[in-house]
Amino acid sequence: MVASTGLSGRGCNYAHIVLLIFGVVGASPAVSQDAKPAEPVVKALNNAVLSKLPFADRADFEDVARGFIASLPDALVRGPGGNVVWSQNDYAFLEKDAPDSVNPSLWRQAQLNHAHGLFKVVDGLYQIRGFDISNMTLIEGETGLIVVDPLLSVETASAALDLYYQHRPRKPVVAVIYTHSHADHWGGVKGVTNERDVVSGKVAIVAPEGFLEYAVSENVIAGNAMRRRGLYQFGPLLPKGERGQVDAGLGKTVSLGRTSLIPPTDIIRKSVEKRVIDGIEIVFALAPATEAPAELYMYYPRFKVLNMAEIATHNFHNLLPLRGTEVRDGLAWSKYLNEALNVFGDNTDTVIAQHHWPVFGGERIRDFLESQRDLYKYVHDQTVRLMNQGFTAPEIAERLEMPSSLTNSWENRDYYGTVRHNAKAIYQKYLGWYDDNPANLDPLPPVEAAKKYVAYMGGADAVIRRAREDFHKGEYRFVAEIANKLVFADPANQEARDLAADAYEQLGYLAESATWRSAYLYGAYELRRGAARVGRGPALNPETIRSIPTAMLFDLLGVQLSGPRAEGKHIVINWNFTDPQGSFVLTLEHSALTYLANKHVADADTSLVLTRDALNEIVLRRATIADAIQSGQIKVAGNAAKAVELFSLFDTFNPNFEIVEPKKLAD
Numbered sequence: 001m002v003a004s005t006g007l008s009g010r011g012c013n014y015a016h017i018v019l020l021i022f023g024v025v026g027a028s029p030a031v032s033q034d035a036k037p038a039e040p041v042v043k044a045l046n047n048a049v050l051s052k053l054p055f056a057d058r059a060d061f062e063d064v065a066r067g068f069i070a071s072l073p074d075a076l077v078r079g080p081g082g083n084v085v086w087s088q089n090d091y092a093f094l095e096k097d098a099p100d101s102v103n104p105s106l107w108r109q110a111q112l113n114h115a116h117g118l119f120k121v122v123d124g125l126y127q128i129r130g131f132d133i134s135n136m137t138l139i140e141g142e143t144g145l146i147v148v149d150p151l152l153s154v155e156t157a158s159a160a161l162d163l164y165y166q167h168r169p170r171k172p173v174v175a176v177i178y179t180h181s182h183a184d185h186w187g188g189v190k191g192v193t194n195e196r197d198v199v200s201g202k203v204a205i206v207a208p209e210g211f212l213e214y215a216v217s218e219n220v221i222a223g224n225a226m227r228r229r230g231l232y233q234f235g236p237l238l239p240k241g242e243r244g245q246v247d248a249g250l251g252k253t254v255s256l257g258r259t260s261l262i263p264p265t266d267i268i269r270k271s272v273e274k275r276v277i278d279g280i281e282i283v284f285a286l287a288p289a290t291e292a293p294a295e296l297y298m299y300y301p302r303f304k305v306l307n308m309a310e311i312a313t314h315n316f317h318n319l320l321p322l323r324g325t326e327v328r329d330g331l332a333w334s335k336y337l338n339e340a341l342n343v344f345g346d347n348t349d350t351v352i353a354q355h356h357w358p359v360f361g362g363e364r365i366r367d368f369l370e371s372q373r374d375l376y377k378y379v380h381d382q383t384v385r386l387m388n389q390g391f392t393a394p395e396i397a398e399r400l401e402m403p404s405s406l407t408n409s410w411e412n413r414d415y416y417g418t419v420r421h422n423a424k425a426i427y428q429k430y431l432g433w434y435d436d437n438p439a440n441l442d443p444l445p446p447v448e449a450a451k452k453y454v455a456y457m458g459g460a461d462a463v464i465r466r467a468r469e470d471f472h473k474g475e476y477r478f479v480a481e482i483a484n485k486l487v488f489a490d491p492a493n494q495e496a497r498d499l500a501a502d503a504y505e506q507l508g509y510l511a512e513s514a515t516w517r518s519a520y521l522y523g524a525y526e527l528r529r530g531a532a533r534v535g536r537g538p539a540l541n542p543e544t545i546r547s548i549p550t551a552m553l554f555d556l557l558g559v560q561l562s563g564p565r566a567e568g569k570h571i572v573i574n575w576n577f578t579d580p581q582g583s584f585v586l587t588l589e590h591s592a593l594t595y596l597a598n599k600h601v602a603d604a605d606t607s608l609v610l611t612r613d614a615l616n617e618i619v620l621r622r623a624t625i626a627d628a629i630q631s632g633q634i635k636v637a638g639n640a641a642k643a644v645e646l647f648s649l650f651d652t653f654n655p656n657f658e659i660v661e662p663k664k665l666a667d
């Protein structure tokens with residue numbers, strides 16, 4: 001997940017986002033009193049799922065339990081202040097049959113993700129699962145331990161390693177491998193090692209090319225929007241329960257501890273590279289621009305284990321997560337799966353990944369990798385085929401029929417990504433937002449359009465009357481659309497808000513996707529209770545901001561500049577960074593902020609001498625430039641007032657902007 005700079009969450013690169021939110025909210029949500037029961041139509045539809053899908057196939061339940069050694073009660077992990085960082089106890093309600101208010105297919109996945117503990121995969125190779133959204137894999141070397149992906153939080157990573165040591169020899173960690181740039185695969189690194197041992201060379205940190213750049217940067221520029229949208233994708237503020245959050249698809253949810261980062265010391269740059277680490281041969285294979293911009297998977301010949309990282313998991317992954325990111329490449333994704341199968345498949349007895357549970361046995365492995373490969377390929381190719389026949393994204397999402405040979409495999413179901421929104425992502429990747437229908441080229445914005453719609457349809461009361469009839473017939477998709485228009489036309493209309501919330505809620509109960517369920521239920525939650533009120537603050541993690549290139553900090557300042565307030569201003573600043581060294585000239589003109597590296601100009605308004613740390617503190621809003629100048633942390637030659645003026649032109653983003661109703665706050 002769940003996570004800029006810091007916000008690398010979370011595939012799941014949302015994780016950090018959610019973590020930061022909890023950092024400011026600081027408490028778990030109360031049990032919801034206002035969630036309504038499933039409507040009879042929903043009950044019938046959910047019930048019908050039971051006869052459509054192969055529930056008699058229990059192989060996943062056997063695999064998820066296989067090799068179990070031990071766990072902690074409820075996998076409970078507390079932080080230094082006694083705060084609960086992780087607990088499976090919140091999900092004890094899953095230990096029964098699916099209720100009417102949850103799609104039984106999602107319920108099944110939620111049950112599987114409820115398993116937790118230390119598991120032996122094969123002799124010498126173990127996994128900790130269910131202690132965070134992701135897995136930690138432990139490989140026993142000749143003298144020490146190799147940790148693959150130290151979870152999201154320092155606390156969960158440390159608890160996971162402790163659990164391992166309670167049952168296996170206490171060998172020191174000699175290497176950490178980050179499979180990819182999302183924070184749930186590196187944030188807990190300081191729970192398994194420390195900077196000193198890494199710097200001294202006692203512990204190696206291996207990562208794919210581009211890891212650090214993407215780990216700290218993937219979500220900087222759009223961080224505030226992603227963080228807010230992450231609340232909808234993951235539902236961290238929703239009560240957990242059969243009418244609330246039940247799962248995140250890839251795992252239960254994200255842990256709420258501290259994230260850390262130690263930069264890698266050994267980078268995998270070739271498409272396939274072998275290393276022997278502590279006597280263990282590891283074949284690394286790069287799979288960039290798939291689930292993450294920098295990602296690798298691994299084959300361990302000694303164990304005949306293929307570790308697919310997050311390229312092959314037990315669900316259809318996201319080509320574009322609901323929280324927003326750049327579109328991922330489904331075609332490349334399928335090709336890497338095919339390569340993995342072709343190169344390693346015949347010599348593999350077990351497939352593991354850094355989420356979910358293993359697949360055991362040659363024939364099942366082939367089926368698993370083939371069906372995942374063909375899932376991404378089918379949805380890509382058929383979307384493009386329909387696109388070239390002229391269909392638009394919503395039409396394709398509706399028309400795309402999946403072959404039953406794919407959809408009857410549990411690992412291909414829509415728990416995280418969905419066929420419908422992934423098809424739209426593919427359309428977006430190739431053709432963008434515009435469907436080429438000029439009616440959609442420059443339509444009225446939501447509030448103005450909603451007012452006209454409601455007026456044309458005879459006013460709100462008439463619309464509500466008809467929408468209620470449709471609600472009782474189960475036409476929730478259209479009721480949601482029309483009730484949303486009513487709310488945007490008049491957010492004070494309580495009947496409209498209630499109707500929209502009720503429609504979202506029933507859609508949430510029907511959803512097979514955990515992310516869709518969260519989006520719908522959290523939309524209903526905010527309509528009933530108002531938008532979240534998390535504290536203002538930049539979506540940046542202080543521990544990772546250090547690793548962001550200075551140029552990228554200036555990019556970030558650029559998108560914080562209020563264009564209207566900067567109108568007519570002209571400010572030029574020379575920057576001299578002493579630690580690490582660097583020089584920039586920053587220019588504000590035409591309400592746009594631009595810069596050049598390795599350059600100063602003679603006619604600058606002012607020249608600043610400072611450390612990067614001083615700028616970090618200002619960007620984090622933990623210090624102002626005026627304070628830093630006054631305290632001498634920033635030395636100024638020229639007109640200091642110009643530097644202070646520039647920094648007065650930057651916005652602090654509202655982390656609580658309205659989504660399911662009109663914006664209340666000024667831009």
Ligand SMILES: [Zn+2]
Pocket residue numbers: 010011012013134182184185310355
């Ligand atoms: Zn992940």
